[in-house]
Amino acid sequence: MGLVILFSIVFLPFDTNPPTTFLEIGLPLVENIGIIPNLGDPAIVSLAYALVVSFILLVAAGIVGVFPLGAGVLGLSGMAIVTAAVYLFFPPEIPAPVWGTGYYAMWGASVIALGASFLRKKPKQPAQPPAATQTAEPPPETYVCSRCRETNPAAAELCVKCGEPLTHAQNP
Numbered sequence: 708m709g710l711v712i713l714f715s716i717v718f719l720p721f722d723t724n725p726p727t728t729f730l731e732i733g734l735p736l737v738e739n740i741g742i743i744p745n746l747g748d749p750a751i752v753s754l755a756y757a758l759v760v761s762f763i764l765l766v767a768a769g770i771v772g773v774f775p776l777g778a779g780v781l782g783l784s785g786m787a788i789v790t791a792a793v794y795l796f797f798p799p800e801i802p803a804p805v806w807g808t809g810y811y812a813m814w815g816a817s818v819i820a821l822g823a824s825f826l827r828k829k830p831k832q833p834a835q836p837p838a839a840t841q842t843a844e845p846p847p848e849t850y851v852c853s854r855c856r857e858t859n860p861a862a863a864e865l866c867v868k869c870g871e872p873l874t875h876a877q878n879p
């Protein structure tokens with residue numbers, strides 16, 4: 708999704724009035740950030756700063772795209788800021804931007820990235836306890852009769868089959 712965001716920033720029209728990529732909007736502002744305060748109209752200054760912030764957030768979202776949560780949060784923040792800024796500060800005397808495919812692609816990629824991060828988390832169930840380490844009980848001690856080879860329980864004093872006294876030393 709990060710690649711989609713970066714691709715959208717660089718290649719897709721963000722504003723179709725006239726067709727402008729977000730890179731073409733954001734980069735000059737970032738490069739000339741020092742003169743933004745001199746633009747005069749507070750609405751334009753706010754808009755410019757908001758665009759700079761969202762531009763940086765979206766580029767960051769694209770770069771951290773391998774981490775869906777980061778890309779999703781950064782991307783959505785950037786898109787929310789740029790959208791709010793345009794509605795709040797766009798000067799009425801300039802024709803409002805007409806969102807292009809880049810705008811929608813970045814929203815979509817951010818939402819998908821965030822969604823993917825939640826989906827990825829869900830299946831992570833608590834690790835099953837390691838198959839009950841059934842330490843097989845030690846086999847009960849038995850004694851083999853020296854005379855008839857009958858296997859006798861440990862408690863037996865005489866062979867259960869032939870009655871031979873079991874000397875417990877005969878344990879095999």
Ligand SMILES: [Zn+2]
Pocket residue numbers: 852853854855856857866867868869870871
């Ligand atoms: Zn016996």
